[in-house]
Amino acid sequence: MRKKLVGALAGFLAVMLVFTILSRAADSVGIPRVSTDRAGKKVIGHPVSAAGKIEQNQEQAVFTEANQRVKAIHVNEGQQVEEGELLFELDMEELEDQILTAKEELEKKKLQRQDTISSKEVSAANKANSRANAEIDYQNAIDAADAAIQQAKDKWDAAKQALKNYKKSGTGDSGEDSVAGTLQKTCNEKKAAYENAVGEREATEQEINEKIQAALKENSETSDETKSGSGSDPLTEKEIEAQIRAQYQAALDMAIQKEETALKELQAAEAALDEYKQNQAASAAASQQTTKEQLKQQAEEARIAYEQAVQDKETQVNNAAKGVRDANLADASNHSDQVESIGIDQDERNLKKLEKLKEWGGKILSPVKGVVSKVFITTGDRTTDGTAVLLADISSGLRFTAQIPVSQEKYIARLDEVILKPDNNGKDIQGLTVDTISTNSEDPGLLDVTVQIPENALEIGAGATMKVNKKSEPYEICVPLSALYKEDNQYYLFVVEGTETILGTEQTVRRLDVTVIDQNSEYAALENGSVTTEQDIVTDSEKLLEAGDRVRLNES
Amino acid sequence: MRKYIGFAILIIPAFVACYPILFLLTGSLMGQMELSRNLAPVLGGTDGYMEWSLLPMYPTFRYYVELLLDTPAIFVMFWNSVKMTAGILAGQLLVGVPAAWGFAKFKFPGKKILFMIYIILMMMPFQVLMLSEYLVLDQLHLLDDQLGIILPAAFSTFPVFIMYRFFDGVPDAIIESAKLDGAGHLQVFVLIGLPLGSAGIVSAMVLGFLEYWNLIEQPLTFLKDKSLWPMALFLPNIDLNHAGMAFVTSIMTLIPSIFVFMGGQDYLEQGIVASAVKE
Numbered sequence: 011m012r013k014k015l016v017g018a019l020a021g022f023l024a025v026m027l028v029f030t031i032l033s034r035a036a037d038s039v040g041i042p043r044v045s046t047d048r049a050g051k052k053v054i055g056h057p058v059s060a061a062g063k064i065e066q067n068q069e070q071a072v073f074t075e076a077n078q079r080v081k082a083i084h085v086n087e088g089q090q091v092e093e094g095e096l097l098f099e100l101d102m103e104e105l106e107d108q109i110l111t112a113k114e115e116l117e118k119k120k121l122q123r124q125d126t127i128s129s130k131e132v133s134a135a136n137k138a139n140s141r142a143n144a145e146i147d148y149q150n151a152i153d154a155a156d157a158a159i160q161q162a163k164d165k166w167d168a169a170k171q172a173l174k175n176y177k178k179s180g181t182g183d184s185g186e187d188s189v190a191g192t193l194q195k196t197c198n199e200k201k202a203a204y205e206n207a208v209g210e211r212e213a214t215e216q217e218i219n220e221k222i223q224a225a226l227k228e229n230s231e232t233s234d235e236t237k238s239g240s241g242s243d244p245l246t247e248k249e250i251e252a253q254i255r256a257q258y259q260a261a262l263d264m265a266i267q268k269e270e271t272a273l274k275e276l277q278a279a280e281a282a283l284d285e286y287k288q289n290q291a292a293s294a295a296a297s298q299q300t301t302k303e304q305l306k307q308q309a310e311e312a313r314i315a316y317e318q319a320v321q322d323k324e325t326q327v328n329n330a331a332k333g334v335r336d337a338n339l340a341d342a343s344n345h346s347d348q349v350e351s352i353g354i355d356q357d358e359r360n361l362k363k364l365e366k367l368k369e370w371g372g373k374i375l376s377p378v379k380g381v382v383s384k385v386f387i388t389t390g391d392r393t394t395d396g397t398a399v400l401l402a403d404i405s406s407g408l409r410f411t412a413q414i415p416v417s418q419e420k421y422i423a424r425l426d427e428v429i430l431k432p433d434n435n436g437k438d439i440q441g442l443t444v445d446t447i448s449t450n451s452e453d454p455g456l457l458d459v460t461v462q463i464p465e466n467a468l469e470i471g472a473g474a475t476m477k478v479n480k481k482s483e484p485y486e487i488c489v490p491l492s493a494l495y496k497e498d499n500q501y502y503l504f505v506v507e508g509t510e511t512i513l514g515t516e517q518t519v520r521r522l523d524v525t526v527i528d529q530n531s532e533y534a535a536l537e538n539g540s541v542t543t544e545q546d547i548v549t550d551s552e553k554l555l556e557a558g559d560r561v562r563l564n565e566s
Numbered sequence: 567m568r569k570y571i572g573f574a575i576l577i578i579p580a581f582v583a584c585y586p587i588l589f590l591l592t593g594s595l596m597g598q599m600e601l602s603r604n605l606a607p608v609l610g611g612t613d614g615y616m617e618w619s620l621l622p623m624y625p626t627f628r629y630y631v632e633l634l635l636d637t638p639a640i641f642v643m644f645w646n647s648v649k650m651t652a653g654i655l656a657g658q659l660l661v662g663v664p665a666a667w668g669f670a671k672f673k674f675p676g677k678k679i680l681f682m683i684y685i686i687l688m689m690m691p692f693q694v695l696m697l698s699e700y701l702v703l704d705q706l707h708l709l710d711d712q713l714g715i716i717l718p719a720a721f722s723t724f725p726v727f728i729m730y731r732f733f734d735g736v737p738d739a740i741i742e743s744a745k746l747d748g749a750g751h752l753q754v755f756v757l758i759g760l761p762l763g764s765a766g767i768v769s770a771m772v773l774g775f776l777e778y779w780n781l782i783e784q785p786l787t788f789l790k791d792k793s794l795w796p797m798a799l800f801l802p803n804i805d806l807n808h809a810g811m812a813f814v815t816s817i818m819t820l821i822p823s824i825f826v827f828m829g830g831q832d833y834l835e836q837g838i839v840a841s842a843v844k845e
Contacts, residue, residue: 015829022821023648029634030641037638512639512792 062412066402144337151330155323166312485535657720670733732766772830
């Protein structure tokens with residue numbers, strides 16, 4: 011019995027031993043293995059590298075007159091040309107044709123301008139003329155109306171006088187006589203005025219003729235001097251006469267007008283006298299009783315006629331004044347001759363350009379040493395006013411350009427050292443510096459970086475890769491990037507610590523929140539004090555860790 | 567007929583005495599839900615009385631698996647218990663048995679006083695001796711070391727007392743005759759004393775095992791390193807969440823004790839009988 015019990019106890023202990031091992035194995039399966047590392051002092055480098063190509067610093071555009079025919083093009087795209095090398099040729103025949111046409115056009119325009127000037131002068135003269143005429147008409151209207159009024163007044167006075175005389179004398183003969191006498195007196199006066207006016211006019215005409223003779227003489231003396239000069243053209247005799255006539259036309263017209271007025275007045279006075287005499291004859295037969303009534307009626311009629319004459323004056327004067335105002339209205343400005351002058355100047359300039367082209371023989375040369383980027387013209391077609399040939403200006407130097415994303419902006423700055431590695435496996439070019447950094451015009455998410463390269467280092471269009479390595483200061487605490495985890499914008503890492511448990515010293519992980527001050531693709535720099543250099547930091551683990559998890563250290 | 571009545575009358579207290587074991591067995595097979603429901607008035611703070619059923623409604627081996635396979639810690643503690651108990655018992659054999667023989671068969675001055683001190687020490691509970699023991703162990707640099715538990719227990723007075731009674735029962739005549747035959751003290755002790763007093767030794771061992779297998783206070787006080795703890799300290803706080811584990815742990819603790827007791831119960835009986843019979 012005892013033996014059995016001892017055996018059973020032994021068996022129990024053996025079973026416990028088995029379970030001991032089994033439970034350990036089962037437990038350790040779930041424990042993740044981790045690799046650890048310590049934080050150290052490191053320099054965080056931010057290498058910026060980009061592939062780009064070589065291009066020129068400056069471009070030159072070569073252009074020529076538009077509308078010329080291209081006879082031959084002597085260069086191809088990508089060809090290097092020296093300064094003064096022939097680029098392309100223009101057709102000379104076409105050019106000369108164009109020059110001739112331009113000259114003719116110029117001549118036409120000049121003649122046109124002359125015509126315009128002269129017609130302007132003529133119209134000015136006409137205007138002055140019509141203005142003077144209107145003045146004269148006005149004056150005449152006043153005079154004529156005055157005359158009519160006077161005449162009517164005279165008639166009225168005569169009638170009144172006749173009536174008075176009749177009342178006084180009873181027969182009225184003296185009245186009649188006085189009326190006739192007054193009218194006769196008026197006639198005489200008018201006649202005198204008329205003869206005066208005629209005399210004036212003749213005197214004016216004489217004056218004009220004298221002046222014309224004098225001016226003609228003067229002109230023939232001075233015409234020799236003006237022929238040699240390059241002023242306006244010498245005036246002809248006809249023109250001189252016309253000018254002088256124009257000057258005195260107003261006076262002459264006035265004189266003529268006065269004469270006519272006087273004549274009219276004379277005629278009016280004579281007509282009035284005749285009329286009276288006729289009336290007298292007509293009314294002589296009438297009975298004496300009705301003479302008083304007749305006289306009265308005549309006086310009345312005369313009075314009415316007088317008032318009518320006054321009114322008529324007003325009307326006529328108004329009309330004439332209107333005519334004066336119309337004649338004085340200003341004309342619209344006419345600068346057409348100046349416009350034509352400007353056009354002539356433009357044409358002259360164009361002509362000069364064409365002539366210069368002819369001087370060059372229609373050959374267009376390269377202004378600088380460079381490489382032809384693009385040829386915009388085709389043989390046989392006409393040139394446009396845009397660029398004919400685009401040159402990459404070698405003499406101004408070459409540069410390397412590349413694009414980098416905006417996120418790398420803080421890792422590159424002007425004057426940073428650059429190493430260029432040409433694509434064709436040539437030697438690395440060192441000792442270069444970053445020239446400019448600017449935002450790309452097409453894509454605001456990219457930056458253009460340029461580096462000036464020395465002469466003859468690389469050709470235009472060659473590709474290369476640039477490397478800029480900006481080293482920051484060393485950071486005290488740097489951890490590998492694989493050690494960092496991120497949750498809700500908070501970076502953290504796990505620190506392995508030993509804890510005492512029943513099973514002995516176990517490794518557990520503790521979460522530590524840290525702040526990252528700089529990082530690149532391999533390392534992250536942490537704020538001082540977040541982690542010490544003695545702590546073991548988890549850099550790699552089999553599965554996702556959580557705070558408090560047990561872990562096993564990897565055998566390194 | 568009387569036998570049966572006696573039997574019937576005794577079976578009830580026997581059942582009552584065995585009930586805790588049954589309780590343990592059924593509890594270890596119960597799932598969390600059932601345990602929570604049953605034990606809620608005791609551990610969960612609800613009102614009423616605890617319920618218990620002799621057979622679990624939904625028996626499960628879940629806690630057995632959890633303890634045996636998912637908790638390597640329990641095995642560490644198991645082997646700690648084994649180590650400590652074996653050490654203590656070995657120490658007691660080595661030290662206590664000769665001490666008991668000496669008390670029984672030898673006369674020396676101050677024997678009575680020494681024995682008195684032994685009895686007093688035996689009666690003092692651990693809590694009384696705890697502080698002085700701590701200081702002594704600290705001076706000996708045996709704190710946080712299993713030897714700090716093994717050594718004081720090995721020199722315990724209780725087994726000495728039990729074995730003394732047995733050694734006392736060995737007739738002097740045999741010893742005298744052995745001495746006449748030329749046996750020395752050691753020979754007498756090993757060849758006559760040990761076999762004749764073996765019942766006492768074994769019973770002391772059994773009682774010692776039962777005591778030291780379930781040791782709680784000394785390890786809790788003197789051992790800081792949890793990897794040195796014995797199994798009794800696995801669940802210092804039993805709450806509703808750990809009730810299942812507690813049951814299974816208890817069963818695991820129980821099994822060696824059962825084996826040991828079953829093996830040694832004859833000797834215990836013998837021992838009790840022997841002490842009753844006076845030569």
